[in-house]
Amino acid sequence: MKLNWIPLLHCALCPSLLMAQQVKKPNVVVIMADDLGYGDLSCNGNNTVSTPNVDRLANSGMRFTDAHAVAATSTPSRYSFLTGHYSWRRKDTGVAPGDAGMIIRPEQYTVADLFEDNGYATCAIGKWHLGLGNKTGEQNWNEKISPNLSDIGFGYSYIMAATADRVPCVYVENGKVANYDASAPIEVSYRKPFPGVPTGKDNPELLYNLKPSHGHDQAIVNGISRIGYMKGGGKALWKDEHIADSIVAHAIEFIKSHKDEPFFLYCATNDIHVPRFPNERFRGKSGMGYRGDAILQFDWSVGKLLDTLDELGLTENTLVVLTSDNGPVVDDGYKDRAVELLGDHRPWGPYRGSKYSNFEAGTRVPFIVSWPGKVGKGVSSALISQIDFLGTMAEMLGATLNAEQRKDSNGYLDSWLGKSEKGRDYIIESAGALSVSDGEWKYITPNNKQAYNAYTNVETGNCPSDQLYNLKQDIAEKNNLAGQYPDEVQRLKKVLQNEIEKH
Ligand code: NG6
Ligand code: CA
Numbered sequence: 038m039k040l041n042w043i044p045l046l047h048c049a050l051c052p053s054l055l056m057a058q059q060v061k062k063p064n065v066v067v068i069m070a071d072d073l074g075y076g077d078l079s080c081n082g083n084n085t086v087s088t089p090n091v092d093r094l095a096n097s098g099m100r101f102t103d104a105h106a107v108a109a110t111s112t113p114s115r116y117s118f119l120t121g122h123y124s125w126r127r128k129d130t131g132v133a134p135g136d137a138g139m140i141i142r143p144e145q146y147t148v149a150d151l152f153e154d155n156g157y158a159t160c161a162i163g164k165w166h167l168g169l170g171n172k173t174g175e176q177n178w179n180e181k182i183s184p185n186l187s188d189i190g191f192g193y194s195y196i197m198a199a200t201a202d203r204v205p206c207v208y209v210e211n212g213k214v215a216n217y218d219a220s221a222p223i224e225v226s227y228r229k230p231f232p233g234v235p236t237g238k239d240n241p242e243l244l245y246n247l248k249p250s251h252g253h254d255q256a257i258v259n260g261i262s263r264i265g266y267m268k269g270g271g272k273a274l275w276k277d278e279h280i281a282d283s284i285v286a287h288a289i290e291f292i293k294s295h296k297d298e299p300f301f302l303y304c305a306t307n308d309i310h311v312p313r314f315p316n317e318r319f320r321g322k323s324g325m326g327y328r329g330d331a332i333l334q335f336d337w338s339v340g341k342l343l344d345t346l347d348e349l350g351l352t353e354n355t356l357v358v359l360t361s362d363n364g365p366v367v368d369d370g371y372k373d374r375a376v377e378l379l380g381d382h383r384p385w386g387p388y389r390g391s392k393y394s395n396f397e398a399g400t401r402v403p404f405i406v407s408w409p410g411k412v413g414k415g416v417s418s419a420l421i422s423q424i425d426f427l428g429t430m431a432e433m434l435g436a437t438l439n440a441e442q443r444k445d446s447n448g449y450l451d452s453w454l455g456k457s458e459k460g461r462d463y464i465i466e467s468a469g470a471l472s473v474s475d476g477e478w479k480y481i482t483p484n485n486k487q488a489y490n491a492y493t494n495v496e497t498g499n500c501p502s503d504q505l506y507n508l509k510q511d512i513a514e515k516n517n518l519a520g521q522y523p524d525e526v527q528r529l530k531k532v533l534q535n536e537i538e539k540h
Pocket of ligand 2: 072110310363
């Protein structure tokens with residue numbers, strides 16, 4: 038029998054009742070946006086695009102101003118979020134191709150395992166980008182793929198294997214291609230094209246929906262060329278303009294069918310990653326082109342999930358975490374006019390850099406926690422890292438993690454619930470390099486990688502010498518103070534070194 042109750046952990050007014058009281062286990066919904074910038078939400082202070090549903094969530098809970106993803110791209114960021122382990126401890130957590138083998142192996146503990154072990158119904162819906170099957174390139178997409186998400190704690194899954202810009206362009210439900218079309222067997226290759234199958238490079242005339250600005254010139258699906266080659270798929274192939282609807286419909290279905298038991302929903306939207314090709318309901322509505330329209334579509338998705346919780350009477354006892362896997366990028370490889378139509382909108386907010394960057398905008402992401410029964414309301418500047426999702430959920434559940442499971446992930450329930458303004462002592466972020474910040478001082482390790490990417494117009498923050506910024510006085514990271522404050526550099530280097538050596 039599933040236990041639906043957990044001890045009440047915090048009872049400031051009645052400490053004597055601490056052990057006696059119990060609360061119904063909250064449902065936990067994670068809304069993981071893709072490439073959504075801190076400045077892309079109106080609740081974070083922009084007046085260029087309106088996100089009323091996200092703002093509604095923010096108004097019902099805590100909105101954080103100093104919360105960070107572990108990495109400035111998706112695969113390493115999500116790996117860390119779901120496992121509580123720093124992705125930079127492993128060499129194989131870079132941006133994964135769509136035919137990557139499963140990066141989180143069945144023996145590794147995940148937050149889904151935590152919830153499953155504690156009596157929750159669990160599911161992952163939407164963008165995955167952490168591999169499937171045993172070995173890269175060896176999946177048979179026409180059969181059930183194993184291992185899959187059910188081996189790492191997700192009772193139900195309906196996912197895109199990687200990203201919308203990577204083949205295979207099909208949904209995978211519990212390890213099997215959804216809506217499988219036996220008349221069009223699927224083949225995938227990241228090495229060579231399939232003879233006779235058009236590509237974006239050779240057949241640009243077939244790109245009736247979106248053309249690439251850089252890369253993305255291989256398989257063509259739905260009039261959009263992608264990364265990787267693919268054959269077949271037939272009626273299982275997705276239509277980009279329906280992806281948000283499909284993700285939302287499956288998430289709602291999951292919520293409805295588990296409304297009477299505690300559930301954990303990891304809902305990873307495709308928005309606002311490229312190719313941005315939102316539903317026609319949203320096209321032209323932001324005045325900023327498809328990037329802005331995809332933000333509106335994301336906001337709509339959030340609204341549908343919140344409405345469902347409301348309708349089912351679940352809002353009060355559902356903890357919702359809304360965040361993004363990394364910072365924003367404007368041109369990420371398609372001619373969607375995002376640069377041209379950006380106007381005064383600043384996706385990165387007041388921060389320097391963007392997705393892919395060691396500067397703040399790479400990993401300082403939107404972060405909202407709502408649980409009307411328990412979370413305070415307001416704004417918090419506590420230093421938060423997504424690495425602590427596992428530890429914090431374990432703390433909430435009163436579950437004990439072993440030393441390996443909690444190596445990097447700690448419980449910060451009071452901070453996440455807005456009861457304490459004190460967050461972490463420091464955070465570690467990874468992009469081209471590793472950075473460490475205590476919220477005031479930030480140190481970026483030196484490296485020889487490129488400082489600027491002209492395709493994406495990204496300042497990467499890579500630099501051959503030490504960088505030290507004072508974020509309290511210089512939020513835009515303009516003044517490198519490493520030469521002036523060698524003691525701070527040494528202090529932060531030591532913090533980082535200790536973390537790296539931790540085993
Ligand atoms: C890059 C892609 C970019 C995006 C990114 C991963 C090219 C030219 N660019 O390599 O479009 O897919 O990988 O983004 O191919 S992430 O948010 O999933 O990490
Ligand atoms: Ca991303």
